[in-house]
Amino acid sequence: MPDERIKKILSLLEKAYPDAGIVLKYKTPLELLVATILAAQCTDERVNKVTETLFKKYKTANDFADARQDVFEQEIRSTGFYKNKAKNTIACCKQIIEQFNGKVPDNLEDLITLPGVGRKTANVLLGSVFGKQAIAVDTHVFRVSHRLELAKSNDPDKVEQELCRIIPQERWTKDCLVIGAHGRRTCIAKKPLCNSCVVEKLCNSDDKITSYK
Numbered sequence: 001m002p003d004e005r006i007k008k009i010l011s012l013l014e015k016a017y018p019d020a021g022i023v024l025k026y027k028t029p030l031e032l033l034v035a036t037i038l039a040a041q042c043t044d045e046r047v048n049k050v051t052e053t054l055f056k057k058y059k060t061a062n063d064f065a066d067a068r069q070d071v072f073e074q075e076i077r078s079t080g081f082y083k084n085k086a087k088n089t090i091a092c093c094k095q096i097i098e099q100f101n102g103k104v105p106d107n108l109e110d111l112i113t114l115p116g117v118g119r120k121t122a123n124v125l126l127g128s129v130f131g132k133q134a135i136a137v138d139t140h141v142f143r144v145s146h147r148l149e150l151a152k153s154n155d156p157d158k159v160e161q162e163l164c165r166i167i168p169q170e171r172w173t174k175d176c177l178v179i180g181a182h183g184r185r186t187c188i189a190k191k192p193l194c195n196s197c198v199v200e201k202l203c204n205s206d207d208k209i210t211s212y213k
């Protein structure tokens with residue numbers, strides 16, 4: 001069970017980011033799956049620019065599965081690691097057609113069998129399009145969890161387990177989005193905006209920067 005400090009942190013963050021949500025733009029589970037694969041080591045804003053055009057051309061799993069890899073690579077090139085991402089996206093959609101009747105599976109066990117899909121991507125899908133409670137540990141959730149001592153592990157999958165233990169299950173998805181929003185907007189990687197941080201008094205991080213430190 002969470003201690004009082006953690007409860008207070010989560011409550012303050014929930015109030016500070018009531019609009020916390022997913023930044024990637026998508027209309028279907030397949031679009032979110034592809035966008036999340038492209039978002040590895042890339043900003044969501046860059047991915048949104050790329051998918052704005054990409055999703056006009058590729059609409060179904062068949063469209064992606066039939067893509068020419070060299071052409072697809074160039075279409076997603078600006079997201080970085082484009083060769084691997086193209087290979088994984090095409091292979092992923094082929095498997096969705098062959099094993100899941102062209103539909104993105106709605107459970108963790110099946111999702112993580114897809115090429116390029118780890119627990120983070122699977123949990124993004126489960127929480128945001130399949131209405132399940134899930135904690136997706138991206139770089140922002142990982143950083144904030146460490147700075148606020150919500151988790152200790154260096155392994156994102158273990159951080160997920162630690163967060164699952166301290167956050168009530170009915171709030172896993174929402175609180176994960178709230179922690180991510182805090183990381184994007186305030187507790188940013190290089191220069192956190194500690195003077196405007198709602199949990200500054202509860203933060204013991206060495207990364208804390210305040211004008212009165």
Ligand code: SF4
Pocket residue numbers: 147148186187188192193194197198199200201203204205207208209
């Ligand atoms: S005080 Fe600074 S380092 Fe600590 S949580 Fe707030 S923004 Fe992040």
